Amino acid sequence: MTSSSVPAEAAVPVRIGSMESSSTTGGSTRREATRQKLYEAAVTLIAEQGFSATTVDEIAERAGVAKGTVYYNFASKSVLFEELLRHGVGLLTASLRDAAEQTAREGGSRVDALDAMVRAGLVFIDRYPAFTQLYVAELWRTNRAWQSTLMVVRQQAVAVVEGVLREGVEGGEFSDEIDVQLTAAALVGMVLVAALDWKSFQPERSLDDVHAALSRLLQGRVSGKG
Amino acid sequence: MTSSSVPAEAAVPVRIGSMESSSTTGGSTRREATRQKLYEAAVTLIAEQGFSATTVDEIAERAGVAKGTVYYNFASKSVLFEELLRHGVGLLTASLRDAAEQTAREGGSRVDALDAMVRAGLVFIDRYPAFTQLYVAELWRTNRAWQSTLMVVRQQAVAVVEGVLREGVEGGEFSDEIDVQLTAAALVGMVLVAALDWKSFQPERSLDDVHAALSRLLQGRVSGKG
DNA sequence: CTTTTTGCACTGACCAGTCAGTTCAAAAAC
DNA sequence: GTTTTTGAACTGACTGGTCAGTGCAAAAAG
Incomplete structure (x- = not known):
């Protein structure tokens, strides 16, 4: 958990996808879209059930991505x-x-x-x-x-x-x-x-x-x- | 995390006065007192952490009773x-x-x-x-x-x-x-x-x-x- | 133009740990 | 003697997080 051997890990620029797709400059591509889907899935699930009762598997499923993708885009459930x-x-x-x-x-x-x-x-x-x-x-x-x-x-x-x-x-x-x-x-x-x-x-x-x-x-x- | 030695358990900031006003009707006895302790423990813990994040072990520990006692007095966590x-x-x-x-x-x-x-x-x-x-x-x-x-x-x-x-x-x-x-x-x-x-x-x-x-x-x- | 390489984004099986709820014999309390 | 509590062991399901590997589009090489 702590101090894993993470290589260079090309600094992810913590971009917060806007709730409505702004897509100003074409910077986003696929990643931004995925983040967006994860936000939307998470917001409804957590509103319904609360943070602790909502599983990462559920969020991933609702967003239509694999669980690993959640952790590829966000450091942890609470960071998301x-x-x-x-x-x-x-x-x-x-x-x-x-x-x-x-x-x-x-x-x-x-x-x-x-x-x-x-x-x-x-x-x-x-x-x-x-x-x-x-x-x-x-x-x-x-x-x-x-x-x-x-x-x-x-x-x-x-x-x-x-x-x-x-x-x-x-x-x-x-x-x-x-x-x-x-x-x-x-x-x-x-x-x-x-x-x-x-x-x-x-x-x-x-x-x-x-x-x-x-x-x-x-x-x-x-x-x-x- | 579980059953840690819990130091002084100092001043709980949010004190809940007994929610059962007074022991008017004598129906209670010991059982009622235990229930009361469980209510008080549960209310503070759930307020702090939420329902799902609060464990039955925690509630029992805070109330100063055994876990079995919780289930002797309440059918389940959600019934409590x-x-x-x-x-x-x-x-x-x-x-x-x-x-x-x-x-x-x-x-x-x-x-x-x-x-x-x-x-x-x-x-x-x-x-x-x-x-x-x-x-x-x-x-x-x-x-x-x-x-x-x-x-x-x-x-x-x-x-x-x-x-x-x-x-x-x-x-x-x-x-x-x-x-x-x-x-x-x-x-x-x-x-x-x-x-x-x-x-x-x-x-x-x-x-x-x-x-x-x-x-x-x-x-x-x-x-x-x- | 075709082939090869690169590396980002994503995948999903897997793991180690956690938790609600059960069980029960024995001790306390009444 | 009966009611209530204890306390520890156990189960079975579930969960956050990991990781080796896949797919693919564009760059590089031929």
Whole structure:
């Protein structure tokens, strides 16, 4: 296991295949496609069963490759998982940032930015429900190998929300008594749980519908008559 | 790894108070006490590592009993887990219901009831953080043996929140345009994620502090100056 | 153009270790 | 005397990871 006699081992450039095939420059070829298939297989299986209950054999089978191929492309089962995690949250973070920035560019308020981010979150969960499940299931675990990866990656996403809240407080749009960190976590939780519930128990509803419900809650338009 | 000499077994960070409230009914005796120890051991281990990654040997060791005792008291590993689940959510549901009813008894509004339930949720998570972790990690999984148990038990808890929202709508206190089911899920998510974040990343803060932050969000006192 | 070589990507049988669950005689606890 | 616990041995299935070998497309040699 440790210190095997591995020769030169032409440095594999840890490329993370994008969840959607970007295929910008023709660099990838077969390898990239294989990685992609493995990500997709792993994400659904782990979302369904959890990391430990998912076997490498299953992942390989679902991806339509041999088991050895998994280990040709990834150092271990947990490395595969960590790269999956990093990539997925990277997409989410970028999406949230875009939403906030575009709102600012269009002259919207901070509440508008928050609302746009809620929508961006919903769009993400709508597109990658399995990834979201898997992420939530692992986030608050302790004593796990990828704990640090998870923390870093969580902070990236939450920081975007915190940033908008902080700007809002500084600009006087939000009360300066709000607790930025906790409020950000609560907002993330609101979207996360509502969306997972949507996907799990009312999948027929439209994104706009769900967004409208959360918007109302976000903007405190719950009390009082409609 | 197995049966290592286990040094001091020092301070377990996440303490689970006895989930069996008090020994009111005298039916238990020794057996009940053993079961209790097994619950407590299982809940922390599974919260940390997940169900599949936790071995029966570990649970027995942590509980300080022999492996045979586990199988004398529970038919299987998953039966132990299911009973744990049912018991824990039973406590939460009772607690939420109490909060709502007491608010009503004292003549509070529905928002007050919601607020009381937020607090009850926080108190629960504060007392049983490991159980909460474990529950969240399993809730949205699919294809698992205890899936149906989980659904039933989830519905019990969420229904209490939905009930208060519905009463609020009927009584004109809440807008009749709110989506009861989604809003309930969002509220639960808000408390859940904020609390887990609190326990994981800001454990030094007080419950009142966290409650105040969530109250503000719940009552839409975010926008506008302090 | 044809033949040979190269080396990347992939294969799948295999191994050493692990784990849920069983068994049971004997000891404790009640 | 009965109920509960112990503790260690055992089984049989499963799993992460390994490795010698295959296939093939493009480069190099002829």
